[in-house]
Amino acid sequence: MDLEFTEEEKAFREEVRAFLKEKLPARLSDKVRNGQNLRKEDMEEWHAILNARGWLANHWPVEWGGTGWTVMQRAIFEEEVSKAHAPRIVPFGLSMLAPVLIKYGSEEQKKHYLPRILDGTDWWCQGYSEPGAGSDLASLKTQAVRDGDDYIVNGQKTWTTLGQYADWIFCLVRTSNEGKKQEGISFLLIDMKTPGIEVRPIKLLDGDHEVNEVFFTDVRVPVANLVGEENKGWTYAKYLLTYExxxxxxxxxxxxxxxxxxxxxxxxxxxxxxxxxxxxxxxxxxxxxxxxxxxxxxxxxxxxxxxxxxxxxxxxxxxxxxxxxxxxxxxxxxxxxxxxxxxxxxxxxxxxxxxxxxxxxxxxxxxxxxxxxxxxxxxxxxxxxxxxxxxxxxxxxx
Amino acid sequence: MDFSLGEDRQMLVDSVGRYLADTFDFSAREKAIASSEGWSRAMWNGLAELGVIGAFFREDAGGYGGSPFDIGAVFGEVGRAIAVGPFLETLMAGRVLAATGRSEELAGVISGETRITFADTPMMGANGSPVAPMHAASNGDGWKLSGGKGVVGYVAGAELIVVSAQTDTGTSLFLVRGDAAGVSIRDYPLVDGGAAGELTLADTPAELLGSDGEGQALIDDATAAGLTALSWEAVAIMDVLRAQTIEYLRTRKQFGIPIGKFQALQHRMATVALEIEQARSAAINAAAALDKAPNVRDAAASAAKYTIGTVGKLTAEEAIQLHGGIGMTWELPLSHYAKRLTMIGHLLGDEDEHLSRYIALRQAAA
Known part of the structure; x- marks a missing residue:
């Protein structure tokens, strides 16, 4: 039994603290401490500061811009940024999509999307929940039907956090109604600017606009935007949930x-x-x-x-x-x-x-x-x- | 960071576990708690030979271990076997002997030859208030103690008793021989097995341990060790109760299916499992703080006792409830684990007392 952090871990904690002291803008930590709403630019500003240090995607493999930190280092980092009242890292692209792309995406997808997540070009949101698919996520109904080199997507996603800022959405869609409901789901990347997508705000009980409904009406999505194999999306979704x-x-x-x-x-x-x-x-x-x-x-x-x-x-x-x-x-x-x-x-x-x-x-x-x-x-x-x-x-x- | 016991300690744990499994199974335990003494001296001597008692004390005090995790590891095995005997009393009294340089007596304790206990709880009278407070006076040819102590574990037959008493200066600790003049004991069995007694001293000769009026620091140190030990014992008992209850949920059928298929029971079991992990962390925290400054040590010990008190009650009650009627029987070992776990809540202060002490310690530190 040894509950002490190692000398290296202690030094790492000091390094993180020094970084936060120097680089975390007081304007941002004040807002977090005082419970004020962060704007999109605030979150992007903090992402850019972390990215400049190489710490934004700290859990990614080194070859894609990660840090190679141990789980303990990552925990120390999380603890220190929270204690310093830094804005939280927006997880959708960095922590939710990226691990799936890194494990299951094609080389082209990795090369295209990962750098854009890192430098903030693309803001991602998550298209999982539907009005009829909450805890029973696999019963989702948003449909993607193959038409030549495209899928045509129809349906509705909900509880889409910060979807109002998003350039892209990663979606679980139904591509088959055969067999078990888990076996007809695919993982699709959709440009939010595609015609047929409508984002409607949901006002929450605290009066704030944090989540949205996203409606899809005959939205054409290139087949190239499929991650991994068709009908294997549930495997990727579960990986996403257990990862990180x-x-x-x-x-x-x-x-x-x-x-x-x-x-x-x-x-x-x-x-x-x-x-x-x-x-x-x-x-x-x-x-x-x-x-x-x-x-x-x-x-x-x-x-x-x-x-x-x-x-x-x-x-x-x-x-x-x-x-x-x-x-x-x-x-x-x-x-x-x-x-x-x-x-x-x-x-x-x-x-x-x-x-x-x-x-x-x-x-x-x-x-x-x-x-x-x-x-x-x-x-x-x-x-x-x-x-x-x-x-x-x-x-x-x- | 490493949460394993380490190789040497694991070997000790394995040998203690094996010894208890071989010599102190449920029927041996039944025999022991039904005996006139309420425990098994043969088991005690066997454990002493294995070096178990020595594991409570550091090498400079004549022991073979003494680190908080040595203590915790041994008490874990005591819990797994719900072994009865003066484990807690020996740890606490022995710690006082070690701190006050009584190496000769401690050597006898470590070898198993000398039985020792720790008498600190006030005696309660019929009307629910303390009676016969223990006091000590020195009259030139040594100290004499008079008064009572209540629910003193395994006091009958103990050759040595560490007794707390008030002197003109303050709280002090004394060593009393079990066969000294004026010692009288009314002994009885305990609801969870084992034995204790009401101790009355009348002008009983005693030796001062440490300095006059400075007993409280010794009591606090012994108590912190005792709380840590009880926390590890309690978590081990929780582990047994959890395993037995899971097995029952898997195999007991009602309405044609295992009862573990019912969500109402599943969620209760999941909550118990979660709370046990929190209790395990509390026990680890207490051990990690035992050698630290008294306020840090005592806050962690109280946090642990509060946690094992609340989680222990939950685990014991849920284990019985999820077993249904069979959980109510003497025949099933489970009920004895539940009783021991519940009674650990009554040793050295319950969860309310320790929550209050925790608050006081934290406020003093703020």
């Missing part, structure tokens, strides 16, 4: 959120004393903190095993469930900490450069919206109930 689970626990984000909560609880007065000394609030905080301390070690155990070649299955699902529960619990406590001041909803305060009259504690403006927004964590990426199914399958083997 190093950050599934969101440990860095939770550490940052807990530190913020601690600060708030220390300074916020309730019933004549600091909130941190209110016995019931202190107990709620301590329970989350202990769960997080345990989670950090659970995460490291899974990473150490992954580094030794053990592919996590049930463990990834456990990390997803508990990691999201902890993050949700932290937004719940921030909401409680604000007391009455969780209620005011001054939407302009969520935008950069707001200089209106502040209301209540300066941290309180986004906490209720954050809490509502973070309900998504236990729903997306395989709902926490689907994760329990995965755990059960793996341990019960029934």
């Amino acid at each position: 689970r190093t950050n599934i626990a969101g440990v860095g984000a939770s550490i940052a959120a807990f530190e913020q909560l601690q600060q708030v609880a220390k300074t916020t007065m309730r019933n004549g004393g600091p909130l941190a000394e209110d016995p019931l609030f202190a107990a709620r905080m301590a329970k989350v903190e202990i769960d997080l301390e345990n989670m950090k070690t659970t995460n490291l155990r899974v990473l150490a095993a992954a580094g030794a070649g053990h592919a996590p299955t049930a463990e990834s699902s456990m990390l997803k469930i508990r990691g999201t529960e902890i993050r949700q619990a932290l937004t719940d406590l921030m909401r409680r900490a604000a007391g009455s001041y969780a209620q005011p909803w001054i939407h302009a305060a969520f935008e950069e450069g707001f200089n209106g009259e502040p209301v209540g504690p300066d941290w309180a403006a986004p906490v209720a919206s954050d809490y509502f927004n973070m309900r998504k964590l236990s729903i997306f990426g395989g709902s926490n109930e689907v994760q329990r199914e995965i755990i059960t399958k793996s341990i019960l083997e029934l």
Whole structure:
């Protein structure tokens, strides 16, 4: 048993910290810390800074512009960027599509798309969920029918995160209705500028525009845009879901959120004393903190095993469930900490450069919206109930 | 970073596990807990010969190990076999002997010749409040102790007892011989097997351990080690309960199919499995912090006790519930694992006490 990071890992952490101190613009980290909305340009700016250092696609193979980092280095990096309140790396092109292309794409596809993901030429979005295909994703109906050198795509995707910014969408489409439903799915790359595509915003409960519906009406897609083989898309989709689970626990984000909560609880007065000394609030905080301390070690155990070649299955699902529960619990406590001041909803305060009259504690403006927004964590990426199914399958083997 | 036990420690674990599997199976355990002493001295002596007790203590104290992970690894095997005996008491009292330079007595403990226990819990009276607080006074020809201690593990037949008492200066620790004048014991079996007793001392001669009034730091150190040990024991018991419950879900059929096919049961099992991994991490964290500064050590120990308390209750209750009626029977070893796991919650403070202590420690550090 040795729970210490190696000297190399400690040095690496320092290197990441030094980089963040020097290169992470305060304007961006302030926005993240204050819960303000990031614009497309903000995310692109941060991507470009990381790319200049060669750290944007840190999990890709070196030959395609990756870093060759160990799983532990990647975890350290994720933790430090979260703690520094850096914008998150937009995952759709970098973490979702790229690994699939690298493993299953043609040489032409790799050479064409990967550099454009790296330099920000293409913004990708994910076309998986449909109105009738959520947890039961394989029941998807969006159809691609072969017509000469094209597919003609008809159907609807939904919950398409940041699709309003996207140049391209990677889609799961149905190319066969024969046999098992998983065996008629293909993985298709579609230019969002193709005629017949319509993007409609979905306003979420926090009032923000984060996700969209994408409609396809007789959209012509060149067959060259098929990834891998026709009707093998489910294999690629599953690979995408199991790949890159190093950050599934969101440990860095939770550490940052807990530190913020601690600060708030220390300074916020309730019933004549600091909130941190209110016995019931202190107990709620301590329970989350202990769960997080345990989670950090659970995460490291899974990473150490992954580094030794053990592919996590049930463990990834456990990390997803508990990691999201902890993050949700932290937004719940921030909401409680604000007391009455969780209620005011001054939407302009969520935008950069707001200089209106502040209301209540300066941290309180986004906490209720954050809490509502973070309900998504236990729903997306395989709902926490689907994760329990995965755990059960793996341990019960029934 | 390496989460394996390491080769030497794995060998120790394997030999302890084999010894307990061979000599202390369920029927041997039944015999031991039904005996007048409530445990098996033969098993204890066998373990001592294997070097198990020595593994609790460092080489400079005459032991063969003593690292937090040595302690954890051995207690894991104790849990896997739900072995009864003064493991916790020996660890805690022995740690005090080691810290106060009593190498002669400790050597006897390590060899298995000398039985020792640790008496720190106040005696409770019929009305639910503490009675007969232990106090110590020195009258020129040595210290004398009077008062009571409650639920002292394996106190009957112990040759040595480490006792906490108040002096004019403060909390102090003393070494009492089991056959000393004024020692009286009312012993009884425990609900999860094993034995304990109410200890009453009346003008009993005792030797001061360490310095007068400075016993609390020794108690805190012994308690941190005890909490770490219990955490590892508890996680091992959880592993057994999990394996047995999974096997039952796979094989027990109702409505024509294995009950593990029912989603209501599947999700409960998945939650238990997840919580056990968190408990394992808590136990590892406690061990990793045991040699650190007292506030860091105690926060990790309390976090672990809180975690194994809540997860232990969940695991024990779910194991019984998912087994249905058979889980209620004495005949099934499972129920004895569930009882032991639940009773670990009652040792050295429960999850509420440790959550409170954790909060206090964190607030003091902030």
